Amino acid sequence: MTDATEAVEIERKFLVAQLPVLEELKAKPVRQGYVTQAGDSVELRLREKGGAFFLTLKSEGGLVRMEREIEIDAAQFEALWPATEGRRLEKTRYVGALPDGTGFELDVFTGTLAPLVLVEVEFDSAEAAGAFTPPDWFGADVTEDRRYRNRALADDGVPGRPERRG
Template identity: 35%
Template sequence: MEHLEIERKFLILSDTFKKEAYQKDRLVQGYLNTHPDRTVRVRIMNHEAFITVKGPTNTAGTSRFEWEINIPVEEATNLIDLCETGILEKYRYRVPVGRHIFEVDEFLGENKGLIVAEIELQHENEPFEKPNWLGKEVTGDKRYYNSALTKKPFTTW
């Protein structure tokens, strides 16, 4: 399924979001391609798997083309073995805030200590409620892109 992904990304001030989360998933993902004009990601989330292709981001870093499809977990596991160096592992919390849902990623492994919240929007200037645990906005900061974290993990900054 394809669509234009519009999202903003923030750092987190505290872990109080965990008490507000209605869902927690474990994700493992790798990249078959991390070219700036296109990334190809393989993700296993609990007992589901996906392959995702993303285009380049706009200049603000808020939107880009995204295509994603479910694939069998066994195939995803085999594809992860073919991925570029740097497999990401993280917990994803889904936290309702107002009319939106924040996806908060708590990274593990070489990115341990990094916690980032993302919110998907219908349009770039859509207003949204900001919870008290939401910190500095890092939308467009390429260091926080998952594909970049596979090459230069947070613990090496």
């Protein structure tokens, strides 16, 4: 287990209008679940990504949020995982860079969230985030739309679909 890292996450999130060539990107399977309930003032998440395990605490917010994450071992993850029942999601995360070198994470959701695809871009400052011009393959900016937060997707499913995930 490693020490907690604290950071301010400055991130914009977009729907995807057209998928890039996925074979050119690095991919890792992700499963995550939420210990906290909808309406809680913070988000406590368990995540398995490519064989590594994490416990993450995030604050409320849109573009700018506090984030603290610690790496945990598989036994700790499995001991806590049952607490996330009914608040889980799975996806494949593709990591790449835009032509100007800006990194992005593309999430292709599976299960009841398919065929949802979101792309996230992290920034060093709110100013840099505001100045970002997304490429044509990015769709609508959903950064401030709480329905597209992973916790909301795990709780409620894809916005606009009548069925509730669970």
